[in-house]
Amino acid sequence: PPDVVSQAPEDPLFGLMAAYKKDTDSKKVDLGIGAYRDNNAKPWVLPVVKQADDRLRSDPDLNHEYLPIGGLPDFTAASQKLILGKNSPALSDKRVVSLQTVSGTGAVHLGSLFLSKFYNPSNADAKAIYVSSPTWANHNQIITNVHLPMKSYPYFSKETKGLDFDGMYGAIEQAPSGSVILLHACAHNPTGVDPTQDQWKKIAKVMLEKKHFPFFDCAYQGFASGSLATDAWAINHFVEQGFELMIAQSYAKNFGLYGERAGCFHFVAAPSSSAQDEVARVGSQLAILQRSEISNPPAYGARIASLILNDEKLFAQWEEDLRTMSGRIKDMRKALKENLDMLQTPGNWDHIMNQIGMFSFTGLNEQQVQKLREQSHVYMTKNGRISMAGLNTGNVEYFAKAVDGVVRE
Ligand code: LMR
Secondary structure (H helix, E strand, O other): OOOOOOOOOOOHHHHHHHHHHHOOOOOOEEOOOOOOEOOOOOEOOOHHHHHHHHHHHOOOOOOOOOOOOOOOHHHHHHHHHHHHOOOOHHHHOOOEEEEEEEHHHHHHHHHHHHHHHHOOOOOHHHOOEEEEEOOOHHHHHHHHHOOOOEEEEEOEEOOOOEEOHHHHHHHHHHOOOOOEEEEEOOOOOOOOOOOOHHHHHHHHHHHHHOOOEEEEEEOOOOOOOOOHHHHOHHHHHHHHOOOOEEEEEEOOOOOOOHHHOEEEEEEEOOOOOOHHHHHHHHHHHHHHHHHHHOOOOOOHHHHHHHHHHOOHHHHHHHHHHHHHHHHHHHHHHHHHHHHHHHHOOOOOOHHHHHOOOOEEEOOOOHHHHHHHHHHHOEEOOOOOEEEHHHOOOOOHHHHHHHHHHHHHO
């Protein structure tokens, strides 16, 4: 029957990307999707990725065979070391199981699907996953699609444009014992606001007391502090506390491998004499889920990432490339703040400098965002998020003036 399937709304982020492409105005500014742009507003192929790509293409043995269900073993092993640290007790105890996924989205999906099937806390009320309010819009869809009950915890303070730590902590403390808590490992999307290490320690402590289950989404390792290890600090603190936990790891942003869909899912068992047996059982079930959905993951992006992660020289070059990206983003935060200061734009704009990672949550409201688009051809999500990488030395002044205009209206 014709009316069984209703028309769904367009995806807001990809809709924004399409609208930007269609706009023919030469002044248009794309601050929508979180993808790095160079100072000429162009996509940037990381020099290290170019090198790895050239090496791969000239390999006479390169073929297009299937990867194993769990993905490329060199890639998953290197991904474990990157996120957990080479000397992680979880790795030496062999209590981690990892599967290559269709980028971070696939990893969040695999973890959520696994929870929806197998997470049966003794307290039935606890069968829910708590996400930050706000969170990456796709979290909501992925989790709803696998029928996992979803709740939220406060995260962002509209007053300070920083972390609402008391709200977050209180909600986690009040959640039924044994709940799943989805945490952004670093460079929170969309707010650009992260807990401090002290705050993370408090969150870990209350989660341990409440026997909550952490699920980390790590899509920006290398983008927040400029150090890969520091950006994984929260995850490793939780591992050190003895949690059983899951991690979704994306290589879209930090390798610029957006369309190649390279990512990894990790399950870390708590330290115990049966941990190895547990990861074997969990891994066997994850393999069935993976096989039924994607059969086996896409090879090319993982091969590029694997080459870089497993080669000391390429790895050092990668860290350099990461600094190029995070450095330019920091410069743009500074330039935007300076321009707003110069214009004496009403309001406090310190948060532009204080927030970190790919995004800034400007505090602009939906009407202001709409006006920026109509009057100045500036494209950003209606929650007021801007992708900092869309700014450059050629458009930051224009953007600041446009913001100044709508704030004064
Ligand atoms: C974003 O939030 O802009 C990115 O994570 C891209 C995406 O897939 O939503």
